[in-house]
Amino acid sequence: MKVTKDMLREDLRSLYGILNFMPKILRFPRVVKLLNYVVERFRQAKVIEGVHLEERTIRSSDGTATLRLVIYRPENVSGELPALLYCHGGGYIMGNPEQSVEMIEKFIKTRPCVVIAPDYRKSFTKPFPAGFDDCYDTLLWARDHAAELGIAATRFIVAGHSAGGGLAAAVTLKARDTQDVDIAFQMPIYPMIDDTQPDDPAREIHTPVWDTRMNKLGWGAYLAGLKRSGEEIPAYAAPARNSDYRGFPPTITFVGTLEPFYWETAAYVDALRSEQVDVAYEEYEGCYHAFDALGGQAEVSRKARAFTYDNFAAFYDKYVVSGADASGVPS
Numbered sequence: 001m002k003v004t005k006d007m008l009r010e011d012l013r014s015l016y017g018i019l020n021f022m023p024k025i026l027r028f029p030r031v032v033k034l035l036n037y038v039v040e041r042f043r044q045a046k047v048i049e050g051v052h053l054e055e056r057t058i059r060s061s062d063g064t065a066t067l068r069l070v071i072y073r074p075e076n077v078s079g080e081l082p083a084l085l086y087c088h089g090g091g092y093i094m095g096n097p098e099q100s101v102e103m104i105e106k107f108i109k110t111r112p113c114v115v116i117a118p119d120y121r122k123s124f125t126k127p128f129p130a131g132f133d134d135c136y137d138t139l140l141w142a143r144d145h146a147a148e149l150g151i152a153a154t155r156f157i158v159a160g161h162s163a164g165g166g167l168a169a170a171v172t173l174k175a176r177d178t179q180d181v182d183i184a185f186q187m188p189i190y191p192m193i194d195d196t197q198p199d200d201p202a203r204e205i206h207t208p209v210w211d212t213r214m215n216k217l218g219w220g221a222y223l224a225g226l227k228r229s230g231e232e233i234p235a236y237a238a239p240a241r242n243s244d245y246r247g248f249p250p251t252i253t254f255v256g257t258l259e260p261f262y263w264e265t266a267a268y269v270d271a272l273r274s275e276q277v278d279v280a281y282e283e284y285e286g287c288y289h290a291f292d293a294l295g296g297q298a299e300v301s302r303k304a305r306a307f308t309y310d311n312f313a314a315f316y317d318k319y320v321v322s323g324a325d326a327s328g329v330p331s
Contacts, residue, residue, distance in 0.1 A: 256287025
């Protein structure tokens with residue numbers, strides 16, 4: 001399906017031209033690699049007023065890399081705080097924590113928490129399981145250094161947008177399987193979780209920001225190691241492959257109807273709800289990928305941002321402060 005300007009919500013149409021150009025440029029691996037180099041070369045810490053910024057480094061679990069963590073803690077707040085693991089987006093092939101600083105700031109100022117954002121390895125550097133392991137290792141590191149970080153060692157929050165949402169869903173899945181960490185609730189926002197989308201004619205879509213061709217590039221890079229070895233693709237790589245949703249934590253997510261992740265997000269929500277998991281979910285008609293971040297001051301973009309942080313506050317109060325389980329019963 002080709003998404004034309006007239007198919008978008010009226011308040012998003014003014015950005016159609018420039019955002020429709022993005023997938024035409026970014027579908028070339030050399031362009032993505034150059035962009036990653038430039039972003040890393042000129043990366044600067046982004047200070048948030050009233051928030052203490054700290055960087056830590058840990059060794060990757062495979063012993064081949066040093067992983068940079070960016071930690072944000074609200075100032076003038078005493079005592080243990082909940083920890084939020086935030087995984088940035090970028091199709092598994094690009095991005096860094098600094099690109100999400102406005103979202104991180106809003107989380108902290110909506111409800112006090114310590115945000116720990118890993119600069120996980122992208123797929124052109126090393127494919128799965130590197131990025132996933134980096135995010136999960138960050139969660140375990142935070143658990144083990146809770147006293148030092150001033151966070152509660154239990155009842156973590158896991159969040160991310162796009163590929164970061166896919167990583168959040170994968171981290172939550174493994175935490176459910178291993179019981180290593182108690183996840184109070186997760187926020188995989190328009191998550192990139194289904195590697196079969198690029199090869200499904202019924203879900204082919206050419207749309208601004210991120211389309212089927214870009215999705216094919218992202219998944220191809222992320223799963224390259226598995227495909228070279230002929231290994232089966234596990235659910236930790238593509239969480240839509242999971243078939244057991246029992247014991248999942250409460251979940252917040254939303255998606256636009258004119259983007260590649262629409263179908264998989266809707267299916268993910270249906271699967272969670274079938275197990276009576278508490279889910280806050282919205283579908284936004286006529287919206288492309290990441291319209292909340294790339295839609296400027298469009299009314300629908302403001303509504304999606306309000307949905308995110310209003311539900312974050314509600315779930316924080318219900319599942320972190322009160323310590324209720326997914327059915328609302330105190331644990």
